[in-house]
Structures are given as C-alpha cells and as structure tokens.
Amino acid sequence: MTGHSSYRAVVRFTAAVALAVVTLIAVGFGEARQHDGNRQIDDMSLFMLAGWLVSLVAVGRAQWTRAAYLREVEQRALAAEREQEARAEQSATEERLRIARELHDVLGHSVSLINVQSGAALHRLSKKPEPAAALSAAEEALEAVKATSKEALRELRSTLGALRGPDESAPTSPASGLDRLDELVARARATGIDVRLRTEGERRPLPPPVDLAAYRIVQESLTDVTRHARATGAVVTVDYTDGAAVRVRVDDDGEGAPEGSPPGSGIRGMAERARAFGGELTARNTAQGFGVSARLPVDARPRTEGSGRTE
Template sequence: MTERWKHRADDRTRLVQVGTTSLLLAFPVGGVFLTRAVSAMEPLVLWPGLVLSAVACAVLLSRRSYPLVVLLMTTACIMTEGFLGYLLTPLLMGPMLVAQYTVSLRPDRKATWYSAVAAAAGIALTGFITTDSSHDWIIGLVNPAAWILMVASFGSYVRVRREYAVARAEHAAQEREVETRRRVVQERMRIARELHDVVAHHLALANAQAGTAAHLARTHPDQAIAIVEKLPEVTASALRELKATVGLLRQDTDSQETAPAPGLEQLPHLVDTCSSAGLDVAVAIEGRPRPLPPGLDLTAYRIVQEALTNITKHAATPSARVRLDYTPHDLTLTITNEAGTRLAAAGFPGPSRGYGLLGMRERALSVGGTFHAGLRPEGGFEVACTLPLPSPEESTS
C-alpha cells in the first residue's frame, strides 16, 4: 500500500504540493486566532494576519526552485505580522520555518547558516521592537530566534545524513565493482590454467609420440606403428577434457550432470599415457592415502600432470619419479627428473619462464600450500609442493 501511494505521489507532484501547503495554512491561521484569544488589549483585526499567512503559504509552492527568495518573502510576512501585534509563536512562524528547513537541505552550507542568522536576527529585531514588557523578551525575542536556529540545525542534520547515505551507496557500488572485477580476473586465471594444463599436456604427449614414431619408422616399424596406434587415445582424451572445460563455460547455472574433475585417482592412467610417449615414470606413495576434497584433488593432479609434461618436453632423459607423501596435516608432491647436467642445456624452464611453472605455483598458493621448482644440487630438476589437508572432521562434514 505504501509503495502504491508513493508512486501516485511521484506522478502528481504539483497536486501533492498544493495539498500540503493547504494543510500547512492551518498552522499560521491558528496562530492568528491564538493571538486574538490571548490578547489583553483591544481585539486585533483578523484579515491582515489571515492575508499575510495565506501569502506566506502560497509562496512555499516555489520553495524548491527559489528557496532563498521564498525564505525572504516568508520572513517579511512574519515580521509584518509581528509589527501588527501578532504573537510570534511557532504556529504563526510555520511557513517561515518550512522555508528555512528547505534552505538547510541545500549543499551550500554557508548560505544555510547566513540565511538562518539573518532570519533569526530579523525576527529577534521584530520581537525587540514590539515587546513592551521587559519580562516578555524571552517569548517575543529569544524563543522565535531559537526556533529558526533549531530548524536550520535539523535541516543541516538531515542533509548530512542524506549525503552520507549517498556516499555510502556509492562506496558500496564501487566495492561491488571492484569485487566483481577481482572475481572475473580470478575466473580468467582459473580457466587459463585449466586450458593450459589440458592442451599443453596432451599436445606434448602427442608430439613426443609422433617424434618417437618418426624416429623408429625406418629401424623398428612395428614399434612405430604401435606408438601411432596409441595417438588417438591421447587426442581423444584431450578432446574429452576440452569439451568438459568448455561445457562448464557455456553453462548458465551450476549442474550436477557435469563430468567429475580429474584427481589423483586418475594418476595410473596419467602414468600410462606418459609411458606411451616414451617417458618412464615411477610412482612412490608414503603414508596413508585418504580422499581429498575435489578442489585439492584437482590441484594435486594438475601439478603432477604439468610437471610430467615439462619433463616430457624439456628433460634430457625421459624418466621421472613421482612421490606422494601423506601426513596427518599435509600432502607433499615431489616430481623429480635426474637428467644430469644436460637438463639446463636442454632448455628446461626456470622459475620465471613459461606458464607451466607459474600455473603450478598459482594452484598451490590458491589452496594455501607452498611451491618450489628448480635445479637439484646433485643434478636434474625437481618440483616440490606441500598442500594442506583438512582435518578428518572437516573432510567428513
């Protein structure tokens, strides 16, 4: 009901202003009759006070367009009524107080207080001149001026609250925009890592298999044919993962029908795929393996996958050792290639080269882990990361 009346008021602004002003006219008219009722002297003539009150209320229709002019006119009307002998009560000063409140809502603070002091001084001067008894100076001088300053203070308070609300809304909008941009950047980085891991891994294996098959084509054609026959498996696996990744990007809402993300359970298949490309992979597991959360499981799998891909592309010797060390609080992954001194000459990427190591580092840090990659003192290259494991209570909840 409230919203409906609000919309109606917005559509009929002028009609609402006229109605409000008409209701406001009752206050100064009441002040005029109150003066006549309490006056001990000869009865006052009503019509000058009624006319001046009507004029003061009528000019309020333009208070939003010309607030200072309206304040000046209403002040003149009230001062004239004071000189005619009417008591300067809050009822009689109603139109002037409304005009002062409207001026106080403006952002120009100097104009607010200058106008308030000027209006209060004018009313105080009127009360000082028209007050006969020295005992009535509080009612005729201080009280009217205090009402004006109080209304100006209240209007300034309302203005400050509105400005604060606007500033707070703008700040909240800026924070939402910054948070949206941050999430977009994070999502782009996540998608880039996924696509890089999928494409780089399978293309590197396919390239290694094709190179090995070409090398053995003349001397060992049977082995070359066997390697070529395994190429469709690698490309089919790449297409499946790409289809799953792109399918997630095209979905408008979350779906429970998407294929599960790869994890360490697919590590034997990953080792077999690398072996078909000529990479000898040895896997060692220490500690008691336990199920991992999906995000952590995917992170561990992608790090092992990318490390083996780098060894396939860059290592001088096609061999790798993968070690998974489970502790109650951490999972440590170590992927080592003992390639000797030829590794650096083969162009194995350092910590600042390529996107593979950068992606592995970002994955490890995103789950609160640590990451290190570099040449080993005894020769070769090693990738090591430690991923924090949730407590048994958290993993079962």
C-alpha cells in the same frame, strides 16, 4: 565536492546564528536605551522575537542535518554498489583465470605428449627401417596419440562443464585426481621417458578440489619433463605421511633450468594452484636434474590468489 558542500553549509549556518544573535543584541540594546514610555517593543514581543529567531535557526539546522544524512546514505549506497560491482568483476576474472589455467594444463600436457610421440615415430621412420618395423612404429605412435587425444577430450569436456548452462546436463566422466596418476604416468612413459610412480604413507581420499590441484601439478610437471628437461627418467612421488597435507614431487634426471632464468608460465601456474589452497610449491635444480615439490593442506578451501624452469 562533498567536503566543500559541508564546509559551505557550516559557514552558512554559522552566519545565520551570528546574524540572529546580532539582531537580538541590536534590538535589545536599542530598547534598553529608550525610556519606559517610549519603547517600541515590550518584553513579551522581544521574547517572541528571540523565540522566532531561535526557531528559524533550529529549523535550518534540522534541515541541514537531514540533507547531510540523506547525502551520507546516498554515498554509502553508491559505495556499496561500487564494491558489489568490483567483487563481481573480481569473481569473473578469477573464474576466467581458473578456466584458462585448467585449459592450459589439459591441452598443454596432451598436445606436448602428442608432439613428442609423433616426433619420435617420425624419427624412427626417417631411418627407413624394414616395412614391418616401420608399420609397427607407426601403429605404436598412432595408438599412443589416440589414447592421449581421447584423454584430452575427456578432461576438456570435464573442464568445460563449468561453463554449461543451468539447463544442460553435467559431464558424466570422472574428474581427474591422484587415483588417475597411473594413466598419466603411462602416457608420459609412452614418450620414451622412464617415469615411475611411488606412494609414501597410507593412501587416503582427499577433498576433490585438493585432489584435482595435486593431479594438475603432477601433470604440468610431467609436461615440462617431456618438453624441456631432455631427461631419460623421472619419479613421481605422492606422500601421505603428513596427516594435515598431501605432498607431491616430480624429480627428473634432465638438464635442469639455466641459472638465473625466470620461471615459466607452467611453474607460475603450479605455484598459484598451491597458494590457492594455502600450500607452497618449490621448483629448483637438484643434484640429479630438476625437482618440483608441492604441499597442499587437505582441509583448505580455495581462496583468492616460484622459481622454476622457463618454457
């Protein structure tokens, strides 16, 4: 529509100029054919007529230019408004995805552990052991479920703190990070899998977003180990030897992923976390089972966003 309007305005302006020129030529030619005594318009009047026509054309051109400028300003304002709305919508979408990913990691991990722990206890009780042994197995399972659910509530409160209003107080529980891996490994070990934690290089503090991302990657990897791997053991490795990045690895001795299987949502979520910080993540079968490895630059800021095992 704008292009057609501009084209019509140019056509009208060209027609006006042509009409003015033709009028001047016609008047001038007519006066030139008259004898000196029979002229209807003298030179001064002819000059004033020419000036009047030129003035009309100039005024029309100025008005057209001003109207075009106003249209351009209005279009730019509308474009800026649309861009601002698109950015706001994109930011809201990214925030929803971030919260959804956090909830998936927190609840998925904890519910998976509770499911495995309660399933193992029921399996032992189904063998109808002696009352003392049955009571011991039930107490052990309930203690593990209690600890896991307590940690799930703590992390859930911390995650939902991002949704609190400006007048609400911030959560007081510490944020999850690599310094809490001992607890994470202990909960995974309670499911019956021999999970070990290993640190390479000198441990150093990390920026909170990177620290949380590394923790979540290990958490989701252990969730996959307990749910899908059918493993008896796993090793969690945190590598600080790279001064520009931190590396985390989780290797298990399970069955691995079926060849050609698409990545599950857990693997995709971990890969998105790594890419958000300019890092990378690999998830593939190994000679012993399955391995997940991630590298996260320590000086990176989150930015706007695998192969692996199916869930």
